[in-house]
Amino acid sequence: MDFDLTEDQRLLTESVVRLLGDTYSFEQRKQMLSLPNGYSERLWRQYAELGLLGLPFAEDFGGFGGGPVDVMLLMQAFGRHLVLEPYLATVVLSGTALRLAGSDAQQAEIIPAIVSGKTTLAFAHYERQARYDMTDVLTAAKHQDDWLLDGAKSVVLHGDTADQLLVSARTSGERDDPQGLSLFMVDASSPGITRHGYALRDGSRAAEISFSSVHLPTEALLGEQDNALPVIERVVQAGIAATAAEVVGGMETLQAMTLDYLRTRQQFGRPIGENQALQHRAAEMLVNLEQGRSMAMLATMMLGEPDPAERARNISLAKVGVGQAGRFVSQNAIQLHGGIGMTDEYAAGHFFRRIMVFEHLFGDIAYHLDKLADDID
Amino acid sequence: MDLQLAPEEVAFRDEVRTFIRDNLPPNTRDRMRLGYKPSKPEIIAWQRILNAKGWATFNWPREYGGPGWSAIQRMIFLEENLSAPAPELLSFNITMLGPVLIQFGTEEQKRRFLPRAANLDDWWCQGFSEPGAGSDLASLRTAAKRDGDHYVVNGQKIWTSTAHHADWCFCLVRTNPQAPKRQEGISFLLIDMKTPGVEVRPIISIDGSHHLNEVFFTDVRVPAENLVGEENKGWSVAKYLLGNERTGIARLGISKAAIRRTKEVAREVRMNGRPLIEDKAFRIRVAQLEVEAKALEIMQLRVVSAFEKSGGKKPDPLSSVLKIKGTELLQNSSELVMDVGGPQAMPVWQQELAALTNEPALAPDWAAQMAPAYLMLRAASIYGGTNEIQKNILNKAVLEL
Numbered sequence: 001m002d003f004d005l006t007e008d009q010r011l012l013t014e015s016v017v018r019l020l021g022d023t024y025s026f027e028q029r030k031q032m033l034s035l036p037n038g039y040s041e042r043l044w045r046q047y048a049e050l051g052l053l054g055l056p057f058a059e060d061f062g063g064f065g066g067g068p069v070d071v072m073l074l075m076q077a078f079g080r081h082l083v084l085e086p087y088l089a090t091v092v093l094s095g096t097a098l099r100l101a102g103s104d105a106q107q108a109e110i111i112p113a114i115v116s117g118k119t120t121l122a123f124a125h126y127e128r129q130a131r132y133d134m135t136d137v138l139t140a141a142k143h144q145d146d147w148l149l150d151g152a153k154s155v156v157l158h159g160d161t162a163d164q165l166l167v168s169a170r171t172s173g174e175r176d177d178p179q180g181l182s183l184f185m186v187d188a189s190s191p192g193i194t195r196h197g198y199a200l201r202d203g204s205r206a207a208e209i210s211f212s213s214v215h216l217p218t219e220a221l222l223g224e225q226d227n228a229l230p231v232i233e234r235v236v237q238a239g240i241a242a243t244a245a246e247v248v249g250g251m252e253t254l255q256a257m258t259l260d261y262l263r264t265r266q267q268f269g270r271p272i273g274e275n276q277a278l279q280h281r282a283a284e285m286l287v288n289l290e291q292g293r294s295m296a297m298l299a300t301m302m303l304g305e306p307d308p309a310e311r312a313r314n315i316s317l318a319k320v321g322v323g324q325a326g327r328f329v330s331q332n333a334i335q336l337h338g339g340i341g342m343t344d345e346y347a348a349g350h351f352f353r354r355i356m357v358f359e360h361l362f363g364d365i366a367y368h369l370d371k372l373a374d375d376i377d
Numbered sequence: 378m379d380l381q382l383a384p385e386e387v388a389f390r391d392e393v394r395t396f397i398r399d400n401l402p403p404n405t406r407d408r409m410r411l412g413y414k415p416s417k418p419e420i421i422a423w424q425r426i427l428n429a430k431g432w433a434t435f436n437w438p439r440e441y442g443g444p445g446w447s448a449i450q451r452m453i454f455l456e457e458n459l460s461a462p463a464p465e466l467l468s469f470n471i472t473m474l475g476p477v478l479i480q481f482g483t484e485e486q487k488r489r490f491l492p493r494a495a496n497l498d499d500w501w502c503q504g505f506s507e508p509g510a511g512s513d514l515a516s517l518r519t520a521a522k523r524d525g526d527h528y529v530v531n532g533q534k535i536w537t538s539t540a541h542h543a544d545w546c547f548c549l550v551r552t553n554p555q556a557p558k559r560q561e562g563i564s565f566l567l568i569d570m571k572t573p574g575v576e577v578r579p580i581i582s583i584d585g586s587h588h589l590n591e592v593f594f595t596d597v598r599v600p601a602e603n604l605v606g607e608e609n610k611g612w613s614v615a616k617y618l619l620g621n622e623r624t625g626i627a628r629l630g631i632s633k634a635a636i637r638r639t640k641e642v643a644r645e646v647r648m649n650g651r652p653l654i655e656d657k658a659f660r661i662r663v664a665q666l667e668v669e670a671k672a673l674e675i676m677q678l679r680v681v682s683a684f685e686k687s688g689g690k691k692p693d694p695l696s697s698v699l700k701i702k703g704t705e706l707l708q709n710s711s712e713l714v715m716d717v718g719g720p721q722a723m724p725v726w727q728q729e730l731a732a733l734t735n736e737p738a739l740a741p742d743w744a745a746q747m748a749p750a751y752l753m754l755r756a757a758s759i760y761g762g763t764n765e766i767q768k769n770i771l772n773k774a775v776l777e778l
Contacts, residue, residue, distance in 0.1 A: 001386065001449060002379045003682045009378075069378045262778050273778035276769075282776050283768035287698050294675035301380040317671045324668075372667060373660035376640065 003297075009073055012066075015050060016077045024081035026347045032084055037161045038205040039084040048117030053091055057099065061111035068238075072245040072300040079249020082354055084204055086120050086158035088242055093157070094121035094166050096238040101183060101223025101231045110164065110185070122162035122188075123239075124153040124209055125232060132363040134232055135176050139211065141169035141184060147216035149184065149192075152209065157361075159207030160197025162188055167211070171226050178229050183222040190214050202354035230308070236362050237315045241303055243358040244296035244322040250351045251289045251326060254333040257348055258282065261337055278336060285329050292325030313375055316368040323365040326355040380678065382453075389450055393457045400426050401463050412638070412714075412746030414586070415464035417500075417542050423464045424497040433466055434495045437475050441491060448685040452625070452677065459630025469501040469539075470494040472625075474547055477565070477618050481606040490545075490567070504534040504548035504568070504592060505615070511536075512766050514549070515559045515612065519594060521550035521566060523601070523608075528552070528566060530574075530597040536760075540577045540590035543570050553609050565611035567603040574598075584752035585725065619762070620692040626761065627703025629673055635710035635750075636666050642717045642743050653717060662713055669706045676702065694774035697767040704757035704764060715751040722747035 005013070023043060032040045047053050055070050057063025064070075071092065078087065091114065098107055113119035130136035139151025149169055159165065165186045173180025188195070192214035197207045223231055262273030262282060272278055299318035305311035330352040334341035341348045359365070382390065405419045415423070427433040435454050437443035446454065458465065466472075474494055478487050493499045510517040519532025530550055540546065546568045556562030568575065574597035580589040606614045640663065643654040653659055680695050687693075715722050721744040758764040772778050 001382055001678055001682060003679055004686075005378065259776055259778065271778075279772045279776065279778050280765065280768040282778060283771040286771055286775060287701055290676060290695060290698050291672045291702065294672050294679060297378070297380065297679075298671065298675050301378075314671070317668050320665075320668045321672045369661050369664045369668075370657075372664035373657060376654070376660050376663050 005069075005073070009070060012070060013073050013077065016052070016074060019046065019050065020077060020081045020083070024083065026350075029082060029084065033203050038199065038203070039086065044085050044120075045117050047085065047087070048115065052087075053117055054115035056091065056095060057111050057115060058107075061107055062115040063111065068241060068300045068303040071242060072296065075242045075245035076249040076252075076296075079246030079354075080253045082202070082250070082350055086122070086162065086205075088239065088246075089122045089158035089162065090114060090120045092242045093123035093235050093239050094164075096235045097123065097166050097183060097222065097231055100234055101228070106185065106219075106222065119163045120158065120161065121164045121166060122156050122159040122207075123235060124156045124159055124165045124186075125168045125235075126154060126156075127152065128154040130154075132367045133176070134236065135178050135181070135229065137168055137170050137181055138175055139167065139169045141171050141182060141216070143171070143218075146218055147184065147220060149186065149211045149214040149216055151211050153211075154208055155200075156207050156209050158205055159209050160195055160205050164188060165193075165209065166222065168228060168232060173226075180226050181228040181232065182225050183228045183231060184216055184220045185222050186211075186214065186216060186220060190216070200357050202350065202357045204354070204357070233308075233312070234303075237299075237311065238303060240315050240319050240362045241296070241299035243361060244292075244299045244318060247322050247326045247355055247358055248289070248293050248296045250355055251285075251292055251329040254329055254348060254351045255282075255285055255289055258285065258333045258336050261340075265338075281332055281336060285332050288325040288328040292322045292329070295321030295325070309375075313372065316363075316371050319363060319368045320365050320372070323359050323368075326359060327365075330355045380675065382449075386449060386453065390453045390457060393454050396430065397457060397461045397463055400430075401461060405464065406461065409462040409464070410638075411742055412750055414746075420464045420467060421497045421500075424466055424470075427466065428496045433471060433497075434475065435466070436472060437479060437491075437495075441475075441479055441487070442495060448681045449678075452681045455625040456630045459625075459628060460634050462630070462634050467497060467500065467539075469503050469543075469547075470497060470499070472621065473503060473618050474501050476621050477547070477605060477614055480617060481565070481614050483602075485602070486567075486605065499544045500539065500542050502537050502540045502543035502546045502570075502592075504537060504546045506536045507533060508535050512763055514615070515563070517549055517551060517563065519548070519550050520554065521552050521564060521599070523552070524598075526601045527598045528601060528604070530566070530568065530594040530599055532594050534592040534594075535590075536580070537577075537590045537592045538588055540570070540592050541579060541587065546570055546575075546592065547605070549611055549615055552611075556609065560612040562609055563611040563615070564608050565605040565614040566599055567605060568594075568597065568599050572597050572599065582753065583755070584749035586749065586753065588753070623692070623696040623699070626696055627673055627677055627699040628707060629670065629677060629703060632666075632670055632673075632703070632706045632710045635707075635714050636663065636670060638743070639663060639666075639710070639713050639717050642714070645741070645743075646717060646719065646721075659717075666706065666710055666713065669702070669709070673699070673702050673706060694771060697762075697770045697774075700761060700767050701758075701764050704754075707754050707757045708751075711747075711751040711754045715747045718744055718747040 051064050054063035055066040059065045141147045141149045165188050167184045167186050168181055170180055171182040192212045194210045195207045200206050262278055263271055265272050295318040299315050302311050302314040333348050334352055337348055340346050405415055424433050431444050434443045435451055439445040478490055507517045521528040521530045548566045548568050549563055550566050551562050552564040553562030574595040576593040578591045579587045581587055582589055644652055646653045648656045676699055680693050680699055683693055726740050726745040
């Protein structure tokens with residue numbers, strides 16, 4: 001057991017903190033939100049130069065061979081600044097799928113393009129009717145001479161601008177069958193694809209994507225045919241760990257902002273932070289933040305757990321823990337700020353909304369509690 | 378960063394687990410599994426077994442008979458002992474008096490008291506709280522006046538756990554009522570409970586048990602050699618005692634045992650025509666407790682690890698987080714255990730444990746201690762610094778509002 005960072009991890013954290021400190025003030029972020037992509041392509045190239053886009057990939061493919069802890073540290077730093085770039089979609093979600101399921105040839109083709117910042121990806125799995133159910137996939141791919149893809153995906157993170165889509169589709173079986181799912185790598189500009197991009201409540205981008213008789217070459221299949229569910233599960237788990245770390249970063253900023261406000265805001269002739277009722281609420285925020293931090297660490301560590309049941313169970317524990325901590329901290333941050341916390345021009349509400357969005361990705365508190373409840377022996 | 382126990386830590390855990398399994402008297406174990414609190418003789422017997430093994434002084438330095446364990450080993454040991462379940466070491470002797478004497482005591486005091494405290498030859502109690510001094514400990518008024526080579530003590534302590542079992546009491550007394558700051562007139566005194574003028578009156582708590590007491594001191598003559606540290610410097614001794622390593626403060630093992638028990642009993646009882654264990658609402662409550670337990674487990678590892686890294690020097694303000702979350706989990710898990718018992722948990726079952734008598738059982742053997750545990754644990758968020766005081770500590774040490 002060891003909670004120390006390696007020298008490399010310390011350096012990584014420092015360089016990211018420096019970069020974001022220079023580039024990601026709340027005002028600068030506002031500018032980025034109004035860019036056509038909803039994020040800064042210039043910064044994306046800087047991430048590439050710093051090696052961040054290659055962090056979890058093997059050195060053979062131009063990556064840095066980093067592990068889950070490195071990604072956690074990065075996501076935590078991103079969370080403190082509400083970073084808008086498609087790191088989660090491209091590197092974490094799609095990257096995990098590629099690493100786990102991609103053939104050597106597929107990885108050799110696409111990963112260097114990710115690492116250099118040339119290509120972005122989106123992970124198009126969840127569908128409108130599926131809510132959080134991973135096996136509820138109606139999108140279907142039929143094999144004739146090549147693959148023919150039909151269906152629709154919903155709330156695809158950064159699906160509006162991604163160059164490549166990793167699409168799950170049914171290649172056999174019925175709705176909800178755990179078997180019969182396959183993953184495909186799809187050029188987003190292929191004929192038959194319609195994308196409707198929009199902003200989520202936190203300003204980050206997503207899309208509804210439909211596929212109408214989209215022709216895919218045989219080699220578009222990623223991994224084993226009919227047996228993609230274990231890969232999809234691991235992608236979702238990586239997403240949970242990464243967003244958990246972002247929520248921790250967001251909670252850190254909210255906590256710091258709130259403490260600042262409690263120290264400076266005067267009412268009845270003194271700082272409001274002198275009121276014990278507010279001090280205790282702030283202390284409870286700290287308790288929740290530390291609980292959430294512990295759970296984000298757990299999720300990260302568990303990504304490497306070989307036993308699938310043990311891994312899934314612990315990651316569900318972590319998702320619930322981080323979700324509840326995030327709700328507590330963000331709701332109380334608004335409450336302690338009073339009216340100013342309600343305004344769009346103030347940063348607290350933006351953190352609040354990101355935490356709210358993340359709570360509703362990859363299964364919410366109720367979904368994971370339900371899974372845990374089913375597991376009780 | 379790595380959350381797994383190292384192989385040598387796993388081996389240590391297995392060694393502790395095996396020792397407890399092989400040496401804990403089966404009768405004690407069986408009763409404790411049903412939620413009964415261990416009796417005085419059971420507590421003494423178990424502490425002596427651990428002391429013979431060299432483990433009772435688990436947190437004392439090697440030169441005073443400690444095993445020389447790391448903070449992680451100490452945590453593992455306490456967790457294994459709690460979840461066995463085995464009687465806890467008497468904290469007054471082991472985690473309070475022992476470290477205080479080692480830090481502040483004279484050679485004579487160490488020689489005289491430490492080995493007897495380790496072996497539970499002397500049962501110690503803690504004379505801190507008073508009717509007018511609870512969370513505001515420094516307002517205590519029990520007075521000690523110097524008279525030759527004695528102090529004469531007059532006053533009253535309250536909430537004194539196990540004073541009726543105790544041979545000795547370590548006490549905070551006011552030796553200088555004129556001190557400019559209240560904290561500067563306090564001394565730390567060791568009082569023999571058999572001294573004339575010491576009177577213990579029971580307080581029966583809401584669980585029906587006698588655990589708490591009032592202790593009255595009327596012209597109690599205490600030899601001056603029983604002063605620990607300097608006269609009027611007792612506040613720093615008390616602060617040392619309270620700020621000492623608080624590895625076990627979350628008492629996670631108890632909560633884990635309660636969650637286990639909840640599930641066991643839920644298999645035996647029914648809800649709407651099915652075993653309760655199959656009820657979704659019940660399972661969600663268990664799942665929520667398991668989330669809390671896991672978060673606490675990681676928190677505890679973080680605090681212990683930071684303590685180890687700091688060379689065991691600075692008390693971590695995050696131990697207040699452990700206190701708050703640990704006691705909330707103790708309360709929530711005991712509440713669920715009681716709810717599973719339902720109406721069977723409500724009677725004050727007077728009969729002996731069914732397993733120990735030949736009479737047919739009046740009640741299921743799990744029923745008797747469910748409500749008492751729930752009731753007694755309402756105190757968890759009050760003792761050891763109320764959870765509100767813990768939030769004040771967090772504010773002072775971390776938030777600085």
